[in-house]
Amino acid sequence: MSNIRDVAQxxxxxxxxxxxxxxxxxxxxxxxxxxVLTAVKQVGYKPNLMAVKFRSGKTRNxxxxxxxxxxxxxxxxxxxxxxxxxxxxYSLLLCNTLADEEMEQSYARMVHTxxxxxxxxxxxxxxxxQLEMKAGSVLPMVNACEVLDRIACPxxxxxxxxxxxxxxxxxxxxxxxRIAMIKGPARSPLTRDRVAGYRDALSAADVxxxxxxxxxxxxxxxxxxxxxxxxxxLPNPPTAMFCENDEMAIGAIQGIKQAGLNIPGDISVxxxxxxxxxxxTDPPLTTIAQPAEEFGSTAVTLLxxxxxxxxxxxxxxxxxxxxxxxxxxxxAPAGLS
Amino acid sequence: MSNIRDVAQxxxxxxxxxxxxxxxxxxxxxxxxxxVLTAVKQVGYKPNLMAVKFRSGKTRNxxxxxxxxxxxxxxxxxxxxxxxxxxxxYSLLLCNTLADEEMEQSYARMVHTxxxxxxxxxxxxxxxxQLEMKAGSVLPMVNACEVLDRIACPxxxxxxxxxxxxxxxxxxxxxxxRIAMIKGPARSPLTRDRVAGYRDALSAADVxxxxxxxxxxxxxxxxxxxxxxxxxxLPNPPTAMFCENDEMAIGAIQGIKQAGLNIPGDISVxxxxxxxxxxxTDPPLTTIAQPAEEFGSTAVTLLxxxxxxxxxxxxxxxxxxxxxxxxxxxxAPAGLS
DNA sequence: TTTATAAATGACATCGGTTACATCAAGGTA
DNA sequence: TACCTTGATGTAACCGATGTCATTTATAAA
Numbered sequence: 096m097s098n099i100r101d102v103a104q105x106x107x108x109x110x111x112x113x114x115x116x117x118x119x120x121x122x123x124x125x126x127x128x129x130x131v132l133t134a135v136k137q138v139g140y141k142p143n144l145m146a147v148k149f150r151s152g153k154t155r156n157x158x159x160x161x162x163x164x165x166x167x168x169x170x171x172x173x174x175x176x177x178x179x180x181x182x183x184x185y186s187l188l189l190c191n192t193l194a195d196e197e198m199e200q201s202y203a204r205m206v207h208t209x210x211x212x213x214x215x216x217x218x219x220x221x222x223x224x225q226l227e228m229k230a231g232s233v234l235p236m237v238n239a240c241e242v243l244d245r246i247a248c249p250x251x252x253x254x255x256x257x258x259x260x261x262x263x264x265x266x267x268x269x270x271x272x273r274i275a276m277i278k279g280p281a282r283s284p285l286t287r288d289r290v291a292g293y294r295d296a297l298s299a300a301d302v303x304x305x306x307x308x309x310x311x312x313x314x315x316x317x318x319x320x321x322x323x324x325x326x327x328x329l330p331n332p333p334t335a336m337f338c339e340n341d342e343m344a345i346g347a348i349q350g351i352k353q354a355g356l357n358i359p360g361d362i363s364v365x366x367x368x369x370x371x372x373x374x375x376t377d378p379p380l381t382t383i384a385q386p387a388e389e390f391g392s393t394a395v396t397l398l399x400x401x402x403x404x405x406x407x408x409x410x411x412x413x414x415x416x417x418x419x420x421x422x423x424x425x426x427a428p429a430g431l432s
Numbered sequence: 433m434s435n436i437r438d439v440a441q442x443x444x445x446x447x448x449x450x451x452x453x454x455x456x457x458x459x460x461x462x463x464x465x466x467x468v469l470t471a472v473k474q475v476g477y478k479p480n481l482m483a484v485k486f487r488s489g490k491t492r493n494x495x496x497x498x499x500x501x502x503x504x505x506x507x508x509x510x511x512x513x514x515x516x517x518x519x520x521x522y523s524l525l526l527c528n529t530l531a532d533e534e535m536e537q538s539y540a541r542m543v544h545t546x547x548x549x550x551x552x553x554x555x556x557x558x559x560x561x562q563l564e565m566k567a568g569s570v571l572p573m574v575n576a577c578e579v580l581d582r583i584a585c586p587x588x589x590x591x592x593x594x595x596x597x598x599x600x601x602x603x604x605x606x607x608x609x610r611i612a613m614i615k616g617p618a619r620s621p622l623t624r625d626r627v628a629g630y631r632d633a634l635s636a637a638d639v640x641x642x643x644x645x646x647x648x649x650x651x652x653x654x655x656x657x658x659x660x661x662x663x664x665x666l667p668n669p670p671t672a673m674f675c676e677n678d679e680m681a682i683g684a685i686q687g688i689k690q691a692g693l694n695i696p697g698d699i700s701v702x703x704x705x706x707x708x709x710x711x712x713t714d715p716p717l718t719t720i721a722q723p724a725e726e727f728g729s730t731a732v733t734l735l736x737x738x739x740x741x742x743x744x745x746x747x748x749x750x751x752x753x754x755x756x757x758x759x760x761x762x763x764a765p766a767g768l769s
Numbered sequence: 770t771t772t773a774t775a776a777a778t779g780a781c782a783t784c785g786g787t788t789a790c791a792t793c794a795a796g797g798t799a
Numbered sequence: 800t801a802c803c804t805t806g807a808t809g810t811a812a813c814c815g816a817t818g819t820c821a822t823t824t825a826t827a828a829a
Contacts, residue, residue: 096546098814098815098816099815099816099817100815100816108778108779109778109779109780110780110815110817111778111781111817111818112778112779114816114817114818115777115778115817115818118817122777123777123778124776124777124778127777127778141541142545142815142816143486143545143546143814143815143816144542144545144546144547144816145482145486145546145547145814145816146486146546146784146814146815146817147815147817148482148486148547149480149482149483149486149784149786149814149815149816150783150784150816150817150818152482152784154482156525164507164510164511164514165504165507165508165511165708166507167502167504167507170501170502170503170504170507173501173526173528174500174501174528177501177526177527177528178528181538186525186542187525187526188493188524188526189510189524189525189526190514191510191511191514191515198518201518205481205523207478208478208479208480208481209433209480209482209483209785210482210485210523316708316711316712320712342708345709345712348712348714349714352714371502371652371653371679372653374653375657375682375685375686377685377686377689377714435784435785435786436785436786437785437786445808445809446808446809446810447785447786447809448787448788448808448809448810448811449807449808449809450786451786451787451788452787452788452807452808455787459806459808460807460808461806461808464807464808479786480785481786482784482785483784483785483786483787483814484785484787486784486785486786486814486815486816487786487788487813487814488786488814489814546815
């Protein structure tokens with residue numbers, strides 16, 4: 096691999112001139128510039144960007160902590176990040192943490208060891224982040240999708256409470272009174288906010304909240320299936336199920352069908368995220384559309400602004416949601432409470 | 433940020449000793465080692481790995497070229513890569529190329545500019561790769577999932593021909609004679625191999641190949657829907673549809689249902705990949721399971737072996753497939769040819 | 770022509786580690 | 800005691816670029 100010295104020697108100039116000819120061409124005379132460029136081509140010179148990064152102390156790498164890349168929603172978010180990062184000359188170091196704390200730590204360390212300039216995390220409330228921030232560490236970090244509690248950190252999020260409230264209202268308007276919610280893990284702020292929105296809508300409509308209709312899941316297809324089956328086994332089963340993501344909704348749909356019930360005739364199902372599969376379920380799924388790619392690009396933009404010192408106070412960017420009404424929700428069956 | 437010199441000064445030793453105390457502890461006396469470690473802790477020293485990488489000329493970064501991270505199958509592959517890379521102390525630089533050649537080029541350049549040690553690509557036949565290899569370039573590259581034509585490059589792949597053949601045989605055994613194939617883009621080697629397997633099975637069973645039953649798609653849900661609709665409009669429609677991936681199969685299922693037909697009563701549908709959603713379609717999808725995560729981990733292992741000079745001739749690793757029989761395929765309807 | 774000024778270029782230190790080589794002290798052997 | 804070996808540590812070159820500062824060359828003004 097040829098280096099800048101080879102070029103300098105061949106062109107008969109100093110290394111400084113080569114560097115300038117490539118970085119600030121206007122500081123170099125046309126004649127010399129031509130000589131240099133010819134030499135560059137001749138020896139096939141490619142600058143060693145590792146050296147540049149080392150010298151400059153800027154890596155232009157961003158660490159992305161993703162609980163599971165195999166999650167359709169996150170995949171879209173990553174896609175958005177990737178695009179924005181590329182446009183700004185940054186690269187993404189992808190870390191599939193599988194919610195493993197040790198893994199998260201190990202990747203976060205990449206920022207401390209100067210392998211990356213900053214970090215984006217898609218999972219909130221992970222202990223390392225709390226420690227980091229409390230220690231007053233200067234780790235440039237942005238939080239996306241889930242919001243971190245009690246921590247001042249630039250964040251891009253959805254108004255989950257409002258979105259859950261909107262969906263619940265939609266079901267209430269269809270005449271449903273017994274609306275179940277298949278929620279995520281209790282410790283997730285996402286869950287907390289969405290449950291809050293759900294309860295707000297219920298109480299605004301004077302519908303009593305029933306603890307037994309709040310069924311925990313873990314965002315997988317399987318857990319949606321399981322939760323729906325359990326809900327149907329209740330003495331007084333719900334007429335609608337609002338799932339905290341589309342995967343669980345798809346699982347729920349299967350469970351409901353296996354119980355011999357009709358959607359939405361007997362029971363309505365709603366999801367959250369609007370993944371591509373949502374339009375292809377039978378019946379197509381009513382859900383909340385999130386601008387996933389925009390989550391990613393916004394997070395990257397915020398992080399780069401933060402890294403490059405263009406960000407003042409930690410902003411919270413709230414992205415819009417959209418209730419997509421498809422065929423999985425319909426009027427509550429008559430004769431049922 | 434403290435550096436190795438700060439540590440040396442505080443510990444009252446030379447920088448070389450600090451370096452040794454951390455890298456080859458057995459070369460340093462216990463007493464000095466303790467002093468050094470204390471100093472390290474005291475100043476909060478974190479080695480600048482960018483400097484190390486620069487000095488060593490090894491980045492321990494791998495570029496991964498993915499056509500679309502938002503594809504469920506690729507997401508699993510990436511997950512497997514990530515795991516294997518992490519285990520071996522490597523990081524993944526993720527590149528969502530969107531099949532854009534310029535993007536691919538720009539990312540491949542990262543290897544030339546010493547930002548990464550090697551490259552994995554999941555899309556075959558991209559022109560840059562061809563150029564690279566033809567130019568006799570020494571870019572360490574591994575090909576996964578799709579096999580590169582006419583290019584000697586370590587590869588990990590499925591025996592797509594055999595898999596397609598197996599699925600077609602399954603449909604033939606169920607009595608189907610008019611079996612359509614919803615295929616991918618014609619230029620894809622994947623498509624070529626799977627179509628070949630399909631044709632082999634047909635001719636082995638003395639079933640004439642009908643060009644009109646070969647319908648092109650692009651691996652998206654929408655294209656599956658479109659293709660199925662078109663196939664059903666044929667004068668003599670098929671009784672089975674074999675789709676080249678599960679997304680297209682899911683799209684096809686919707687199209688078939690919208691035409692008022694029953695699956696598998698009127699028509700059977702088969703997919704390929706066994707993505708998580710395949711078990712949750714209605715009816716659950718018969719498909720070919722691919723060890724996606726293993727694709728990723730094998731590709732990474734091969735690439736690291738190649739980089740570290742442990743690989744002789746370019747191997748081709750063939751991973752096993754598994755025909756998962758679910759409820760979307762059944763006996764051909766009686767009375768139909 | 771001389772001088773002041775601007776433009777172009779070169780020499781060299783620098784970033785933060787690693788490592789080959791030199792040095793030195795301690796212990797063992799003849 | 801002299802000599803050699805071994806182990807522990809220090810000195811300094813080095814990786815490949817950038818950027819400061821000094822120096823040379825070209826240009827314009829007097």
